[in-house]
Amino acid sequence: MIExxxxxxxxxxxDNGSRLTRLDPRAKILCFALAVAAFTYISQFAxxxxxxxxxxxxxxxxxxxxxxxxxxxRMFISFLVILYAFxxxxxxxxxxxxxxxxxxGVLTISWEGLIHSTQVDLRVIFxxxxxxxxxxxxxxxxxxxxxxxxxxxxxRLGLPVHELVMVFVIALKFVPLLIxxxxxxxxAQATRGVxxxxxxxxxxxxxxxxxxxxxxxxxxxRVEMLxxxxxxxxxxxxxxxxxxxxxxxxxxxxxxxxxxxxxxLLCGLLVALNFVSPF
Amino acid sequence: xxxxxxxxxxTRMRGTxxxxxxxxxxxxxxxxxxxxxxxxxxxxGKSTLLLTLLGLFQPSRGSVLFRxxxxxxxxxxxxxxxxxxxxxxxxxxxxxxxxxxxxxxxxGPRRKKLAPAQSxxxxxxxxxxxxxxxxxxxxxxxxxxxxxxxRRVAIAGVLALEPEAILFDEPTAGLDPQGRQxxxxxxxxLKTERRLTIVLxxxxxADVAMLADQVIVLxxxxxxxxxxxRTVLAHAEELLALDITLPEITQIALGLRSLWPALRCDVLTxxxxxxxxVRFLPHAASQETQLSSP
Numbered sequence: 001m002i003e004x005x006x007x008x009x010x011x012x013x014x015d016n017g018s019r020l021t022r023l024d025p026r027a028k029i030l031c032f033a034l035a036v037a038a039f040t041y042i043s044q045f046a047x048x049x050x051x052x053x054x055x056x057x058x059x060x061x062x063x064x065x066x067x068x069x070x071x072x073x074r075m076f077i078s079f080l081v082i083l084y085a086f087x088x089x090x091x092x093x094x095x096x097x098x099x100x101x102x103x104x105g106v107l108t109i110s111w112e113g114l115i116h117s118t119q120v121d122l123r124v125i126f127x128x129x130x131x132x133x134x135x136x137x138x139x140x141x142x143x144x145x146x147x148x149x150x151x152x153x154x155x156r157l158g159l160p161v162h163e164l165v166m167v168f169v170i171a172l173k174f175v176p177l178l179i180x181x182x183x184x185x186x187x188a189q190a191t192r193g194v195x196x197x198x199x200x201x202x203x204x205x206x207x208x209x210x211x212x213x214x215x216x217x218x219x220x221x222r223v224e225m226l227x228x229x230x231x232x233x234x235x236x237x238x239x240x241x242x243x244x245x246x247x248x249x250x251x252x253x254x255x256x257x258x259x260x261x262x263x264x265l266l267c268g269l270l271v272a273l274n275f276v277s278p279f
Numbered sequence: 280x281x282x283x284x285x286x287x288x289x290t291r292m293r294g295t296x297x298x299x300x301x302x303x304x305x306x307x308x309x310x311x312x313x314x315x316x317x318x319x320x321x322x323x324g325k326s327t328l329l330l331t332l333l334g335l336f337q338p339s340r341g342s343v344l345f346r347x348x349x350x351x352x353x354x355x356x357x358x359x360x361x362x363x364x365x366x367x368x369x370x371x372x373x374x375x376x377x378x379x380x381x382x383x384x385x386x387g388p389r390r391k392k393l394a395p396a397q398s399x400x401x402x403x404x405x406x407x408x409x410x411x412x413x414x415x416x417x418x419x420x421x422x423x424x425x426x427x428x429x430r431r432v433a434i435a436g437v438l439a440l441e442p443e444a445i446l447f448d449e450p451t452a453g454l455d456p457q458g459r460q461x462x463x464x465x466x467x468x469l470k471t472e473r474r475l476t477i478v479l480x481x482x483x484x485a486d487v488a489m490l491a492d493q494v495i496v497l498x499x500x501x502x503x504x505x506x507x508x509r510t511v512l513a514h515a516e517e518l519l520a521l522d523i524t525l526p527e528i529t530q531i532a533l534g535l536r537s538l539w540p541a542l543r544c545d546v547l548t549x550x551x552x553x554x555x556x557v558r559f560l561p562h563a564a565s566q567e568t569q570l571s572s573p
Contacts, residue, residue, distance in 0.1 A: 006292050014296045068295045187335055188374045192440065193362045193390040214376040 009072025010132050011175035013139045018063040019255070020137040025146025027256035031263040032134050038267040039126050043119060046277035047270050051126050054266055058130075062137055069132065076128055080121055087117035135172065144169045145250055170226070174219070181218055185211045280347070281444055281476050282309040282332055287341035289324075289331055289500075301327040302338070303500035309478055309493075311444075314470055316487035317480045318511075319497035320522040325480035326369065328497065329446045332478070333361055362391065365437030369448040371429035380406070380424070380432050381417040387440040405438035409465065427458050434465070444476035445469070451486050463490055483524035488512065488547055496523070512545040528552050 015021060020028070039051055059066060090106070091113030102109040135143070144165050151161045186196055189210060196207050289302040301324045309315050309332075317325050330336045331343060334350045334357045342349050345360055368374045377383035384405055388398035403413040409431040416432075424432065430450075437445055450466070451459045467490060469475045481487050487494065487508070494511045496504035498521050504511050511518070515525055515533050525533070532544040532552055539559045546552045 006295055009295070016296060065294070065296065071294065184373055185376055187330070188368070188376055190335060191333060191361050191366045192387045192436065193358060195358055210376075 007071050007074060008176075008179050009068055009136060010076075011135050011172055012072075014064060014136050015139070016063055018061060018137065020058070020062045020133070022255070023137075023259055024250055024252050024256040025138055025142040026149055026250060026252065027259050028134060028138055029143075029146045029150055031259055032130060034263050034267050035130055036127060038270045039123055039130070042123070042270050042274045044274050044277040045119070047274045048119065048122050048126075050266075050270055050273060051123075055126060055129050058133055062133060064133075064136060069129075069136070072132060073125070073128060077125065080124060084117055084121050087120065088113045091116060140169055140173050141248075143172075145246065145248075149250060174222075177222065178215065178219060181215055181222075182211060185214055185218075280308045281311045281345065282478075283344040283347070284308070284328070284332070285342050285344070287331060287338040287343065289327055289336055289338045291327065291336075293339065301500055302331065304341070305497070305500055305502060306341075307495050307502050307505065309476065311476050312470070312474055313492040314466065314477045314479070314490055315493045315495065316484075316491035316508075317478065317495050317497055318482070318484055318487065318523055319480075320482055322499075323497040324500040325497055326448050327500075329366060329448055329478070329480065332446060333364060333366060362387070362440055363442055364444045364446065365440050365442040366446040367430075367433050367437055367448065367450060369452060371426065371433040374433040374436070375421045375429060378420060379417070380411070380419050380421060383421060383432060384436045384439050387436060391440070401439045401441070402435075405435040406432075408438055408469075409435045410461075411435065427454060430454075430462075438469075442475070444478065447477065447479040449481060450479055451481065451483075459486065466490060482522075484508070484512070484518065484529075485524050485526045488526045488529075496521070508547065509545045512547070513543075515544040 035054070042048065042051070059069065088109055091108065091110060093112055093116075099111045100108055101111065138146070147165045147169070148162055151159075151165065155161050186194075189207075190196060194207055194210065196204070199207075284305055284307050287302050287305045288300070291297075291299045291301050303324075305324065305328060317328060319325050327336060331338055334343070337351055342351070344350070345355075345364075348355050350357060350360060375383050377386060381402060384402045385398050388401050393401070402417075406413045406416060411428065411431055416428075421429065421432070434445075447466070450462055454462060463486060466477055466479065470477055479487065479491075484494070489508075491508055494505065494508050495502055496511060496518065503521070504514055504517070512525070512529055515529055518525060519533075526547065528546055528549060528551075529544055532542055532546050532555070535556070536542050536544065542559065543555055546555055
């Protein structure tokens, strides 16, 4: 309970100088979007197997300890397992007949339900992996810059791109901050006799509820501090005639083109495999 | 001995790319009813050590004993230990989580399920011990307090648990000189009036030299020096190399050593320095004439 940040890696950035961290954020975001689209589209196990290989390849490129990344997914996966049970038990299909294995009241377990839910959950796990890898290998500033550069055309439509990206990135990066905060609060309460992770589920929830309110309070205080800090440094987003300059201008290199090409190839392969594969 | 730390190793964020070895074979003892100061530069592992004493961090190697019992062995009740040994964190905001002063200070007694009257009495006594009038502060919002007041509320919250020992993490950091004096006086009072064992950390010997009965110097997760303030101050030059602030008097004595290399630098008060200087005075006179003549 005390060292939660050890177990949650979502939203952290690890600057280990790997090939993935060095890629242009625009390339990374484009590849990410492509991969997400392809991963969402596929519905065959053969294609999912290819996804797994792709993820393993990315993992190798990222040079992050596998254990660390998996540890970060542990909580998410336990949540997914509960979801999986519901999916299977309440699976109904309007188009195909289902071969029922077990049946009780409204609850049914069928082969189709099992297969369908497994596919959906595997996809969700891969998508979660991609998202956390993007954040593990891209810093806050890079992520914002890349997203803004890619969405710039939308400004023509009157969309406040810069502001939207900023809000989104700040929200993402608040995750590790809030986790540290939970850690701090649980230490403070543990030193005054609160028992975490003990007793029946009800007692556990009661112990956690004491953290939620102060967590919100400190979160709001942090937001206020952040906005004051931005104000103090004359941060201005959509100001007419105001052009922000950058310390690190984005640079597209050969490696980025290669990454994008590989990603396109993968997407093509996935879609093709999805058509051809019998299962 | 209240605490015994035996060859403890601890790595923060173990198993992640952010892993830091905070304690590397740390061994020390903390006697009962005394003030022990743990002194060291930043990143020496002081805060980690305090949290390890309370069993909030489990050492990867080595053991922590409380009154001779290993705190991570089965029959030992860690929650009971945390109610008997309080901790005051470095930044007071880190510790206060209720809305009002009264609610926060009474958190411990309420957890212990004490009767309301008894709990109220404890809160009143604790707040008054740290110099905050009960009636005035009971209903105040934590957010409306100053930094120094928050720190006192944090201490009161710990006192309300009626602990046998309190660990203070950098209690004087960020306080003005007067606030620092008041706080150190409070620590002294807690020791003499309530017979509490006190452990405090600091990056400066200036604050703790007069106060502590025992000083432990920590560097990179290991104990490098320990003993009475005087024994430790005798190694003034080593301490300076570790970036530890020395008491003013010691600094003066150290400066004077360029004139008289044999001068003792383990002096704590102005009177002691004077006595020490008098020993050298006949030489001083001759040196002075030497210095003033071109």
